[in-house]
Amino acid sequence: MSEDDIRNLDRRGPALVYMAVADDVARRITSGELKSGDKIPGELDMTETYGIARMTVARAVRELRERGLVQTVRGKGTFVL
Template identity: 85%
Template sequence: MTEGDDIRNLDRRGPELVYAAVADAVAAQIASGELKSGDRIPGELEMAATYGIARMTVARAVRELRERGLVQTVRGKGTFVL
């Protein structure tokens, strides 16, 4: 089972927020070294397709990652791991 499947199977009426689950999944990739400083994370549309969620939910997850200080978005370029 992949991370995308974990999020697709999330009880959307349960206590865990979908955007937080996506942010946690990306944060785990950063912590494990799978994503390194300077790496570009997938775009919103790609992540939405991967996780089977709305693009706006992905946008909220990316905002959460920025608030955590894990990524930086450069307009027109993408979002990169700090």
């Protein structure tokens, strides 16, 4: 997802915003932009990057955990597996 795609994300449309964010981070992982052991951006950074609510970011991160792509360590952050 490019910056234009992020800015043009239809937050009121039928697509689930958290899924679009999770798909974008997953794409960055599979492309090698984010490697195993890398920390993904924090929730506050992602709210600014994607222009979405913190709860939506939290749901996207949960989706990434469910996909087995990341692991969250309390007090440390979320890391690529």
